[in-house]
Amino acid sequence: MRGPIRVTNPLLDVLEVLLQAFDSRAGDLHGWAIMKATKRSGPTVYGVLDRLEDIGWISGRWEDENPEPGKPRRRLYSITPTGVIGAREVLRERRPQALRSRLRAPGPALPRWQHVVPRDGVT
Amino acid sequence: MIAGILLGIVTGLVANELCEFGPWCARRLVRWSAFRRYPDPGRAEMRAEELTALINDRPGNLFKLITAVCFAAEAIIVCGRRAIARKPDVGRGSNPAISVLSRRLARKAILVPADTPLAEAIRRADENRARAVVIVNQDDQAIGIVNETAVMATPEQRRPWIEAGALARALEPSLVLPADLAGTALLDAIRQAPASEYLLVEPSGQVCGVLAARDVDLAFARRVTRRRRARPSRD
DSSP states (O other): OOSOOOOOHHHHHHHHHHHHHHHTTOOOEEHHHHHHHHTOOHHHHHHHHHHHHHTTSEEEEEOSSOSSTTSOOOEEEEEOHHHHHHHHHHHHHHOHHHHHHHHHSOSTHHHHHHHHSOOTTOO | OHHHHHHHHHHHHHHHHHHHHHHHHHHHHHHHHHHHHOSSHHHHHHHHHHHHHHHHHSOSHHHHHHHHHHHHHHHHHHHHHHHHHHHHHHHHTOSGGGGOBHHHHOBOEEEEETTSBHHHHHHHHHHTTOSEEEEEOTTOOEEEEEOHHHHHHSOGGGGGGSBGGGGEEEOOGGGEEETTOBHHHHHHHHHHSOOSEEEEEOTTSOEEEEEEHHHHHHHHHHHHHHHHHHOGGGO
């Protein structure tokens, strides 16, 4: 892991999307899905992915094969445990509403939260 | 009638080709961008493949092309920034001499005693494929360098009767240069003691060869020309 990361709005967007995918167990996301979700341009998203990969907050892997036959395989991204902790810290500081709304949201997000940020009495 | 049908077919084919051309062009463009954008070849290859898949995912032929152009524009900007970031180094080393290393220009030299006939010294030099003659004393210490111009000016028939030492310039401390001298330091050393030849010695004290001022001039001139060719707009 290198020095402190420069926190920008596109970075927060990408982190939010990846964290959401992690919380909702939506699976790994490919570049186009991240672009669509963040509504950011390709170079911006990939610039952020480069930085996040460099500091070890996300990890990428190639899919075995594209679901559409004959199409090139895509690279899928997921947030790493370090990334989850880091992203929550950064989002708490910069976009508390985003985190709060997700905390209140129903679904499987809550148990995962408790898992990452252990509270007293929670096993 | 037939012409109309043919025109219809041809128009259809052309339109089809154009539709195919957009995504093809976009894929080529993103591959090109990835290799320009990332200096690390591993990452560049990875991104090139990944972005090709991304273009495939992106719906709409025109949008595919627009996305690819965005990637290309970003790659060009990043390349430009990288070039600017590298510029101060170039500026500091704007002296083209910076990479001219004296050792690389050293002429191989043979060592002969001062009383060796010039013809014999030249014969030995040719035999050893050397291009310089250094005069040594009885203790094998270098004491002079035979001047190339003086040798050229001596008629061949007189060479057996002239001692090599007679055409040598006595070695002053300023004419002895370390073999790893390079760039501006090399220029300064030459400027301080102008001469046609210098003795290059290794840190161990061993003779490395002879550095001819003419060779240094040529090396510098070549570098300057190469630079001008590489950056014509700056001149």
